[in-house]
Amino acid sequence: MTLVACAQNRPPASASVRMSRADVVGIRQAGMRVAEGDFMMIRLAAEKGADIRRFERPARSLAQWAAALPGMFPAGTGPGTANTRARVEIWSNRADFEQKAADFRAAVTRMADAAAANNMAEGARQWDAAWRSCNACHDSYRAQPANAPAAATSAPHRR
Numbered sequence: 001m002t003l004v005a006c007a008q009n010r011p012p013a014s015a016s017v018r019m020s021r022a023d024v025v026g027i028r029q030a031g032m033r034v035a036e037g038d039f040m041m042i043r044l045a046a047e048k049g050a051d052i053r054r055f056e057r058p059a060r061s062l063a064q065w066a067a068a069l070p071g072m073f074p075a076g077t078g079p080g081t082a083n084t085r086a087r088v089e090i091w092s093n094r095a096d097f098e099q100k101a102a103d104f105r106a107a108v109t110r111m112a113d114a115a116a117a118n119n120m121a122e123g124a125r126q127w128d129a130a131w132r133s134c135n136a137c138h139d140s141y142r143a144q145p146a147n148a149p150a151a152a153t154s155a156p157h158r159r
C-alpha cells in the first residue's frame with residue numbers, strides 16, 4: 001500500500017511554500033547569471049563557427065527564464081532586501097516591467113526559432129534584440145552596484 005502511505009505523508013493541501021525574501025533575491029540573481037552565461041556562450045560559439053542548431057535548446061531555456069522572471073520579483077523583495085539591486089519602480093510600474101520581460105522572451109524565442117532553422121543572420125539579429133532587451137530592463141529597473149561609476153550601468157554583465 002505504498003500509494004496510500006505516500007498520500008498520507010503529503011503535506012496538507014493548504015500548506016504554502018515558505019522561502020525567505022533573501023532566498024528569492026539570491027535565486028533570481030543566480031538565474032540572471034546563469035542566463036547571462038548561456039546568452040554569451042551562444043554568441044561566442046556562433047562566432048567561432050559552431051553549428052547554431054545546437055543553440056535552440058539553451059535559447060528555449062532563456063525563454064523559459066524570461067517567462068518566470070516577473071514571478072521572481074514578488075512584492076516585498078525590493079530595495080533593502082539582502083543585496084538586491086531591484087528598484088522600487090518594478091512594483092510601481094509593473095506593467096512596463098512585465099512588458100520588458102515579454103520583449104526579452106519574444107527575442108530569445110525568435111532566436112531559438114532561427115537556431116532551429118539554421119538561420120545565422122536572423123539568429124544574430126535576434127541575439128542583438130535580446131541584448132537590447134536586457135539593457136532596456138536594467139536601465140529602468142536595476143540600480144547601480146555600490147561604488148560603480150555611472151557609465152557602467154548599461155552592460156548587463158557588469159556588476
Ligand code: HEC
Nearest residue numbers: 029032036039084085086100101104133134137141142156
Ligand atoms: C525584465 C527585466 C530584466 C531583463 C529582461 C533582464 N534582466 Fe537582468 N536583472 C534585472 C534586475 C531587476 C536585476 C537585479 C536583481 C536583484 O539584484 O535582485 C538583474 C540582475 C542581473 C544581473 C546581476 C545578477 C547578480 O548577481 O546580482 C545580471 C548578470 C543580469 N541581470 C544579466 C541579464 C542578461 C544577460 C539579460 C538578458 C539576456 C537580462 N539580465 C535580462 C532585470 C532584468
